[in-house]
Amino acid sequence: MTAARRAGEATPRQADHLDLAAAEDRVLVAAFLAGSREAFDVIVTRHQRTVYQVCFRFVRNHEEASDLAQDVFVRAFKGLKNFKGDSALSTWLYRVGVNCCLNRLAVKRPATEPIDSMQLVDQRSADPLRAVMRGEKATEVRQAIGQLPPKQRATLLLRVYQELSHEEIAGVMGCSVGAAKANLFHALGNLRRLLQS
């Protein structure tokens, strides 16, 4: 039995007739494994922003985030044949993305806070002083997050910004739910110390 049949019964001929843009992720994966390159294009379109956001939150740099996100999808292209379907495709992509980011952090120091990030402050705010203070606080928080150990940073980003459940985070990080929660606890504790210092 081919991987395509195991995954979702889609054959190349069937894939041609599927409305790929509206298809569920598992159908897209099956279509891709059956030979549909268009299905992979839809996977990229559907998940590119999320993957990019995860990468950006790790490296805080558009160029690096773009390269990492591209790397994630290239790895996904090569590795989808190993996707067992026991988790959501988005969770699997998170895992690939986090691993790419952790590997990148392992070989280089994280980028410094770009000056352009200050442009996130809304100059039209009714209270510009408060807006500036919020912007400064946000910068301070981002810098503190950048100092966390990589796995604590990954857990925090996935929980707070990607709003993954602890179970999903455990699946992405390849650890137990208890370990994911403990990682988050330590991340928050370290952040508290960094923000207070």
Next chain:
Amino acid sequence: MTTHLSNQEFVDAVDLVLASDRVAHLTVCAACRAEVEALRAVLADVSQGGDVPEPSPLFWDHFQSRVRAEVQSEAAVPARLSWWATLGSARTFLAAGATVAAAVIAVSLYTGGSVEPGSSAAVSVGETSELLGPEDGFAGLDGVEWGFVTDVMETLGPDEARDVLVPTRHAMDAAFESLTTAERDAFVRLLTAEMAEGLE
């Protein structure tokens, strides 16, 4: 008095999913309550730092194209393809590999094995062929072959080049897979052309 909350229970408390018997501990333990409140305050601060500037729409159009181009180039050389299979019969490959391996060893001896990728110590084709001739046992290596060998050594360094070129299956496969896609293509084209020319 019950034990203080564990790390995992503090996270559950922040998420408002703490078990009821442990909630009872919170009501009587000021230290644990303070810890939970401190964690919530940090979380509130963290939520302010997550903005991701949205790239221009053009970025996403180009992103799709770049991914497509990259996977197409990757698909041209399957990841697990042994370059033995690419070049055809093992006998043909061994003959070519032995020729090129001899050249590699000669070049590395000339350079003292100290060629670093991109370094100025990289051997030029002309220098190598002037110093090594038929009496050195390297008859038959023309300019293209020497150029290929020196290109590989400039890219990979002498030790890595030996791993690629010396006919040891595992080492060569590992080294081949470490090449970029463009390097693999160039390597296969050159070696295929040279084998077709020199082994008829």
